[in-house]
Amino acid sequence: MGMAASQARYLGLTARKTNVEYEGQQVNQQRTALANESAGLFRRLLSLEAPTAPTQAEYYTDTYTYTDSSATTDGQVTISNIAPEEGSNPPTYTVDISYNRNIMQYQATKNQNVYTTVNDDGSYELHFEDGTSTTIKQIEGNISDALVNEMNKAAGTNENKATDTYYMYTNTANNATYYINATVSGFNPDTTNDWQPVTLYSAIQTTEQVNEQLHNVTMSQTSSGTYTQMSWTDDQGVTQNRTLTAGQSYDEQAYDQAMDQYNIDRANYDKEIADINAKTQELQETDRTLELRLKQLDTEQEALQTELDSVKKVIDKNIDNVFKTFQS
Numbered sequence: 001m002g003m004a005a006s007q008a009r010y011l012g013l014t015a016r017k018t019n020v021e022y023e024g025q026q027v028n029q030q031r032t033a034l035a036n037e038s039a040g041l042f043r044r045l046l047s048l049e050a051p052t053a054p055t056q057a058e059y060y061t062d063t064y065t066y067t068d069s070s071a072t073t074d075g076q077v078t079i080s081n082i083a084p085e086e087g088s089n090p091p092t093y094t095v096d097i098s099y100n101r102n103i104m105q106y107q108a109t110k111n112q113n114v115y116t117t118v119n120d121d122g123s124y125e126l127h128f129e130d131g132t133s134t135t136i137k138q139i140e141g142n143i144s145d146a147l148v149n150e151m152n153k154a155a156g157t158n159e160n161k162a163t164d165t166y167y168m169y170t171n172t173a174n175n176a177t178y179y180i181n182a183t184v185s186g187f188n189p190d191t192t193n194d195w196q197p198v199t200l201y202s203a204i205q206t207t208e209q210v211n212e213q214l215h216n217v218t219m220s221q222t223s224s225g226t227y228t229q230m231s232w233t234d235d236q237g238v239t240q241n242r243t244l245t246a247g248q249s250y251d252e253q254a255y256d257q258a259m260d261q262y263n264i265d266r267a268n269y270d271k272e273i274a275d276i277n278a279k280t281q282e283l284q285e286t287d288r289t290l291e292l293r294l295k296q297l298d299t300e301q302e303a304l305q306t307e308l309d310s311v312k313k314v315i316d317k318n319i320d321n322v323f324k325t326f327q328s
Contacts, residue, residue, distance in 0.1 A: 010311045017304040024297045027290050034287045038280060045276050051265035054258040059251045064227055066242035072099040079244070082219065082227065095214045095230065100207045108155035109200045114180075116189045116196075124189040126169065136180070136189070139166045143179075151179065151201045159184050160201075176204040 064082075069075040081096040117125045119135065127133045142162045151160045164183035171178065179201040180187050187198050220229040231241045 007315060010308065010315060013304055013308045013311060017301060017308065020297050020301045020304060024294060024301070027294045027297065031287055031290050031294075034283050034290070038283050038287075041276050041280050041283070045273070048269065048272060051262055051269055053262050053266075054255060056250070056255055059255040059258075060248045061251070062226075063247045063249045064244045065247065066230070066244050068099070068242065072101060074100065077242075085216070088216075090218070092215075093217045093219050093230075095217045095219075095232075096211070097214060098209055098211045101210050103206055103208055104150070105204045105206055106150040106154040107202045107204070108151065109202070110155070111197050112200045113195045113197055114187075115194055116192050118192060124167075126167075126189075134169045134171070136167045136169045138182075139168055139179075147179075147203070150203070151181075154201060155199060174204060175206075176202050178202050 064079040066077050066079075067075045068077050077097050077099045079095055079097055081094075083094045083096075085092045085094055113129050115127050116136075117127065119125050124136050125133050126136045143166055145162050148160050148162050152158050160181055161183075164181050167180045167182060167187070167189065169178050170176070180198050181201070182188070185196075185198045187196055214232050217230050217232040219227050221227045226246050227244050228246075229241065229243055231239060233239050
């Protein structure tokens with residue numbers, strides 16, 4: 001190989017070696033970026049908190065009840081909260097209570113067409129336009145003035161009187177009692193199979209929940225903290241004493257909602273883990289590809305260096321030969 005050819009070859013190998021080194025640097029930079037991204041994923045993984053499933057025990061709360069038939073339909077009053085009052089000595093409490101109270105709703109349906117038939121036992125059967133029927137009976141004696149007042153208020157009139165003749169029937173489906181004022185309407189059950197217009201008065205019993213707050217309540221409790229008795233002074237200045245029954249209530253709806261939220265959080269958590277694992281695997285595969293490429297570049301660089309050394313020896317030898325020629 002001549003001097004010029006050797007030098008040209010040496011320059012080409014040097015340029016190629018420089019390119020290989022530059023590409024190797026680029027590969028290392030890419031691997032460094034992958035390592036940083038992988039570290040970020042690891043930190044993201046460490047920051048995740050696995051959701052905790054709710055336990056049913058969390059949704060049981062201590063409850064207290066006492067009986068007070070004058071205030072409720074079933075005689076039971078439920079205590080929903082007992083809060084200490086600040087600065088009270090001896091200690092007093094504010095107590096939230098709730099109970100069910102019976103109320104009557106009165107309605108009047110005017111110009112209701114009915115007709116009667118006689119049953120086998122001699123009782124009267126009242127028939128309505130919708131095809132339904134019911135047995136009616138006459139009320140013996142006078143009805144109460146209070147009921148008459150409610151009838152008149154419902155109908156917007158003062159025509160009903162306690163001494164009038166009334167027929168009644170009950171409807172167990174809606175817990176209502178219905179009245180017909182035969183004196184005012186001219187209703188005559190003995191006039192059978194003929195339509196007669198009447199006003200139906202209904203007294204419907206419903207239940208409403210009452211919430212109250214008692215103040216300055218004195219509580220007695222056991223050594224374990226369970227309340228056993230309470231006393232307070234009512235609006236009439238009468239001291240009321242009640243014996244408490246302790247129990248527990250379970251909020252199934254709240255537990256179901258918490259479990260639904262847990263399932264959502266768990267699904268999101270699992271998806272986040274799966275996304276991180278998939279991205280990490282993708283980074284690892286990319287890094288393995290870059291590592292393989294770097295090894296190829298290292299092999300190529302070693303080969304180039306070997307060839308450079310060989311070409312340099314040839315060049316050095318040519319230079320020595322040239323100088324020897326001039327020296328001779």
